[in-house]
Amino acid sequence: MFVEEHDAKQLIATGGVPIPQGAIAVSADQAYGIADEVGGPVMVKAQVPSGKRGKGGGIVKSDNPADAREAAARLLGSSLGQFAVDRVLVEACADIAHELYVAVTIDSAAGGPLLMVSTQGGMDIEEVHATTPDQVQMVPVDIRAGLGAGEAMDIVTATDLDPSLRAPLASFLLTLYGLFRRYDAQLLEINPLAVTKTGELVALDAKLVVDDNAAFRQPDVGPERHTGTALELEAKEQGFLYVELDGDVGVLANGAGLTMSTMDAITAHGGSPANFLEVGGMAYKRATPALALVLKNPNVKSLLVNLCGAYARTDVIAEGLIAGFEALKPEMSVSFCIHGTGEERAQQIVRDALGIEPHETMDAAVMEAIAMAAAASAGEKGEGRRQ
């Protein structure tokens, strides 16, 4: 879950992180009112669940309330990347002396949290790390012991930060790490963390990504604004993992690994998959709605059903699919390969209901599905010419 800036800032402010004074506006006049109340120059920032807003023109500095109103009018109703901008954050400009970078993320290779600190804030940290790796302190944290005060001080001391700021930054790191843990974060990044001319630390931006698997214990987070095509959103609502692709062979397979491999085989044999859809795990009992999803994509010209059951029972999937075929009566050719748990019964179900003989090998099924899609496309073009 990508938590939008304003929501992330509210969460970290509750946890003790200083943020600029400001508020959310959903209209240009509201933006004027907030800027007027804040006083002085403000930042008007589009709220979308994505990074790189600055480069996309989603962050505008405004010197007075009238400018803020104009900026908000321009941003509201526009779109940034794939998101519509329906609210902006209007907040005070900090009196910045220096910008720092601080983040806690997960190092999946090491299997633990990773604290990152740099005195080169405000920039793309990956670029900083690539060009001047010694400018980024990267310190693994023992999740059982947590981040210790001495450890935080050591990290800060290793930077070229002004000594007077060491204690406040070390204390900031402890707060940040606590928030990372409290919100089940995959990433909590403050970039920039401003050092003001009066020597205070203020979080000018906040990027918080919360683990979807922990949503059950994070009542203050979400719901997330979902991205994706209409079909992907519909699938998500039904609890399916579906990715729409630009090919013409619809894919129904069980399990993430087998489904990806099926897509790879389609491509290797010269075809093009229309979707990723996993009917594995507990979803194997829901083949009927899964089939309906695959068929809803108008680009699908043939269907490949590739099952290799382990935990998932192929006979249960086959029953669900046949129920779907009987209800939806799709006018498209289907190619099957069914092996693994329940395969004899599954193959018989397909033979009896559809009169189709499943292929012995996955490659043969893949090649037939590609040929079927090509034939269907050629047929459509032929009909087009006749008209």
Add this chain to the structure above:
Amino acid sequence: MISSKPQVLVQGITGSEGTYWTEQMLSYGTTVVAGCTPGKGGQTVAGVPVYNTVADALDAHPIDLSVIFVPARFAKDAAAEAISAGVLTVIVLAEFVPVHDTMEMLALARANAANLIGPNCPGIVFPGRDFVGIMPGWSDRLFAPGRIGVVSRSGSLGALINLNLVSAGLGQSAFLGLGGDPIVGTTFRDALEWFESDPGTDAIVLLGEVGGSMEEAAAEFIPSMAKPVVAFIAGQNAPEGKKMGHAGAMVSGGKGTAASKMQALAAAGAHVATVPSDVVALLNHL
């Protein structure tokens, strides 16, 4: 890791999945010595005594390995109970375990010199000996005693390759399912090290997928190995920024692509297949 036949504890044995798979494991020959469900101590499941706590089970039986059938949100506490009580290998099957919980389980396992396998994994199979988890170890279409070590993130891709191996007259020394999460306790590198030292294994099949850097880390070990490695990486056409079913299977910021993994493995001397059916062909040409 599991060199000799383990004495197995099933945590969550009284749930429907725990009971079903305990019955399957027992009938295949797995030594399930005890089960554990809080509040159900004193019952039996398929003849296996149930205890309230792992410590109670350990008082009554030697236990080498615990397999955890509890739902994702309770997996961490169950694993911690087993590891703290002294169980040296713990298999977590559940999908959707919070990643902070996985980091805690892994840290606890390391501190106790225990092995964590999973989460989000299908378990392990030793054809002809025993299996632990939710792979149909009894299926003679998928498994036959042999000398190929198979290690896979995914159960379904593992099933396909195992089917192809058995159809070609080959068999497995062991199948290890590592799991599809971004962080898993046992890595490809751990598995390669284990198979390299296993006298029952002649060659290894590594089945990876997009996301993370576990395959690249394994590649670093391959040049020092005496046994050949055949690899396949799923998700060669995975679009950037989309989770491909498994939480760990995502290409992001141009990293974790199948191409980079295939290149690293090939450069290290592995034989890399482009489609699953090539795996058997490559094994036959070793």
